[in-house]
Amino acid sequence: VRTGVRRPGCPLCEGFGGELIARDDRLRVVLIDEPLHPGFLRVIWHDHVAEMGELSRAERDHVMAVVFETEAVLRTVLSPDKINLASLGNAVPHLHWHVIARWHDDAQFPASVWSVAADRDPQVGLARSRAVRERLSELRAYCRSRLLGLGLSEFR
């Protein structure tokens, strides 16, 4: 991991920000333990940078190549109804991308995962979440294998 710009108190400077799946000297991919949305990966830039526009073009290209590879991993392993991609960073202004598998019967569809939960039986969303969790071992393994192809290293 490159030892670059770190900001005391930033959770993404002081921790991995999730279960580390793979990394290189610029960024890492983590699996997020989000109860209602378990098919949730994040691509996190190691340095404390707020905006994509602060990166060089080559750095942006690398970030997006990894984001689109994680999208492909989620689509291949989980066959979701939709992929959500987002880089917000309002609460934690340290560059990270959310890559989220969504289903028509998940807890919030068609609203965003940052919205109030959909007005439906919570058991339906929980059933979807359980079904996705059963595929997480396969997701981890396939994600590592695909990211090796982009030059990232596994983390064990």
Add this chain to the structure above:
Amino acid sequence: VRTGVRRPGCPLCEGFGGELIARDDRLRVVLIDEPLHPGFLRVIWHDHVAEMGELSRAERDHVMAVVFETEAVLRTVLSPDKINLASLGNAVPHLHWHVIARWHDDAQFPASVWSVAADRDPQVGLARSRAVRERLSELRAYCRSRLLGLGLSEFR
């Protein structure tokens, strides 16, 4: 505009989806009239495609070059506190990117624009919105000039 895949009933197939700022044969950039978030551009793929992963690598690169150019436009003209980038498409599964300027005193910060409004005096968010609106003419002109550099054409 390329006449490609269109889906009857899709609002982004049947309309521009906002005030058209610039376009090429693959995509367009529109300004969104969102009362609480006027510094809001969208990059919309012309064809009815749901996911970035359905595009070729060259097409993805083009979309992201335009997204990052619109990010640069918002940062230069509006000096926001944060940029939000997102491609969700749960409600309208026709590929589009939200590129949104955010401020600490806007109506929802640090929540997403899809979240419940922040618990604060609505007049503060409205004042920010009014201040941003005063810059929209400049934003349109600068956005067109920057996108010409990526091969897009102005729309008048």
